[in-house]
Amino acid sequence: MDANETFDAVVVGGGPAGATAAHELAQAGRRVLLLDRAGRIKPCGGAIPPRLIRDFAIPDELLVAKARSARMVSPSDARVDIPIDNGFVGMVDREVFDEWLRRRAAAAGAVRVTGTFERLDRDADGTAVVRFRQRVGAKDETVPAFVRTRAVIGADGAKSAVARQALPDVAEKTKYVSAYHEIVRKPDVPPAGYDGSRCDVVYRGSLSPDFYGWVFPHGETLSIGTGSAEKGFSLRGAVAALRADAGLAGAETLRREGAPIPLKPLPRWDNGRDVVLAGDAAGVVAPASGEGIYYAMYGGQLAAQAVDQMLATGDARALAQARKRFMKAHGRVFWVLGIMQHFWYSSDKRRERFVSICKDKDVQTLTFDAYMNKQLVRKKPMAHVRIFFKDMAHLLGLARV
Template sequence: MYEVFDVAVVGGGPCGAIAAMHLARQGLSVALIDPENRIKPCGGAIPSRLLTDYAIPESLLVSKANAARIIAPSGKTVEMRIGDIGYVGMVDRATFDPYLRARAEAAGARRIRARAESLEYRSDGALQITLSSPSGDRTSRIAARQVVGSDGANSTVRRQMFPAARKPPYVFAYHEIVETPAEPDPALFRPDRCDVIYDGHVSPDFYGWVFPHGRQTSIGCGSAVKGHDLRKATSELRRAAGLNDARVIRREGAPLPLKPMRRWDDGRSILLAGDAAGTVAPSSGEGIYYAMLCGKLSADAISLSLATNKASALKQARRSFMRDHGRVFFILGLMQTIWYRNDRLRERFVSMCADPDVQRLTWQSYLDKKLVRSDPFAHARVFLKDTAQLFANLAGQK
């Protein structure tokens, strides 16, 4: 015999930890399963509103960025200042994730330091989960009436319980965490600014980044192109930022899914969430805010399913997410498809970023997590400029 929980949350990143916390606060018995032996590669950027939305103490921020510098293949740069409407907060996943898991435990979730190896339905409809210890030398089992699969892009829950065709498209991301120099060259690197590099040598289909983390800095890039040398590209980024001699603290790599799956539930008792469901934003690769939102929406859907004994309630999580953010994801995906194809287009894309309307709408949309509708004339101006840039490029290719 083994313990049966109302809900097992597989994966204790920001998505799973938030889901477990909300479920436990509703009086449900919750198992939060995570081996806690790996730090996810992540630039660590979050919008300032996340601190309010999820009651995150400002002390968890390792730095704040008040601007982004966009760098074109030619080396041309455009600085996008945020102004007084907010900031980009930076977190280190090595401290951020454990804080969220501890908060879930304080709410009543049972933390199980293990890896989910397999899942199968029992005859009574509950899910049996076989666990292995982080070292892999012990196995155990638990059961749950419902399961949240928030175990990342390579989700065991998704691979075992969903058809292979459901796998979302990916880019592979790699970054290095290095020590920030005591006196960096301000012409190359600033501790209050995020650098975003659009260059085919760095990434033929995505981008590179240099993100300040206070005493540390995240430098990396992503690509879906097989054979592209991400480590070499990251080394080039370090040299360009004047951080070539900075001590490397850790190196990490992981896939980033860039399109929400068409269905997140299995029609019975399993709900995918966060990276496992593909909710990393196209074009930007932003994932933390959307993961935590998925955790909250998943908890709401699971609670409703258990209260009504209706599996159809699980659909609520995806429906709510796509209603509020589906249009943003569509536009970001369109941007990536159009402007990331070659360096000629990347050059024009960076030029567009110098436009004040583009900058204002970009920051408002990022910080508010919705398309800005209050200024239709600004949207019209941006659309016309965007279209003019695209047609100019097409004419230049003839």
């Protein structure tokens, strides 16, 4: 890198949040560097809703499968199939999907560099200096490098190094869960009952004491995983049990991936000067569902817009708009999902009742409307009233499971 060059922005991390932020800034005519380390893939079911596909112009060829139903499985193995009426949820392979996003950012003008972020320094005049190890050649050799920049977007995942340096007071207090999945090849002869257009979500304390297990189809492969905040819980053992239950114990394992996942959005995303966070670094993973791709990309877009406004006006207060706008749009949903996870995922008895609630057509309709379009549905007030009384019946033990 040319040490004398000053970028408008450096985006650290090339996942959905970082790649989207770099693309947004490059399209706005900003000089942006996208720094991403090689071989980074996080455990993820790979589900993307229609809102994401529409808002971020995702081409159909990136969808390795289209889920048209979800199956909720209770601890007693009661099964509730929920059709996705008049639509589908896209399934992507994160290895391919993330790289496509990075290439799109580069095509828009972002400078791509493969390397590992080391630290954030300051020049004598206060300008940010991003220091990193840049990969050179084909043997993973690295050399020290640095660039000057007017702004930094930290999109380097949970336990973000950028956050720990630029916002240590909030980053060090953040709590995480551990997620783990295995990508397996679909057998030539799929197990009985297999449906490549259905996502299975399994609620059972033995698979996760505080989350769920999943079996998501990816065309010729599947993602099978779980997560938990409980220390000492065997995620690999749980996934092995889930594979056995799904008839996929003997399927060829292609990848094993694990990573920390943040529990909730950080209380602050910027340093009030020239750094703002996005994606997992900002804590935007939805409670209860664990969904993160849409929220990461939306957060990356907002971070880029905030940086662009800061660069245009010279007012660092613009950086705070990223979190403010995100929480205005999705804060209530995160709050509701957090309460739901805390209550319904706390025991197998409650998980059993939760799956039973999912039989209700009002619940199914409103849940998928909210998921597919990323907004709470207010057009059906009587449905909300009916759900309230049904929930109360379950909470008080008056409803049959």
